[in-house]
Amino acid sequence: MxxxxxxxxxxxxxxxxxxxxxxxxxxxxxxxxxGVYNEYIRNQSARLRDVPVCTDATAHMVYKPxxxxxxxxxVEDFLGYADGSLTNSKFQxxxxxxxxxxxxxxxxxxxxxxxxxxxxx
Numbered sequence: 001m002x003x004x005x006x007x008x009x010x011x012x013x014x015x016x017x018x019x020x021x022x023x024x025x026x027x028x029x030x031x032x033x034x035g036v037y038n039e040y041i042r043n044q045s046a047r048l049r050d051v052p053v054c055t056d057a058t059a060h061m062v063y064k065p066x067x068x069x070x071x072x073x074x075v076e077d078f079l080g081y082a083d084g085s086l087t088n089s090k091f092q093x094x095x096x097x098x099x100x101x102x103x104x105x106x107x108x109x110x111x112x113x114x115x116x117x118x119x120x121x
Contacts, residue, residue: 003083068119
């Protein structure tokens with residue numbers, strides 16, 4: 001998700017996120033797996049896509065006092081995570097730039113129904 005996202009449309013870069021097979025995926029991509037511990041991101045295309053957000057979408061962010069658990073937040077606050085403007089210190093943020101998130105599109109829908117921050121230790 002990029003800072004160009006809004007509450008009605010997300011600007012996303014689709015990637016594959018590996019956990020259990022992180023080292024194997026890195027090796028397949030020609031990356032030295034020595035520095036790959038528990039996660040690896042494969043991005044085969046830098047193409048950005050626009051994805052609509054459902055009007056009743058929910059969002060969840062990692063809550064620091066209960067790592068790696070999440071707490072419900074507004075979609076607007078979640079977008080603050082992506083653009084670096086979220087200032088609540090109890091939520092895990094990584095500054096401006098790209099935000100790694102799992103987007104769920106409900107069956108039969110054409111919009112994102114759930115945005116969940118991906119916890120990276």
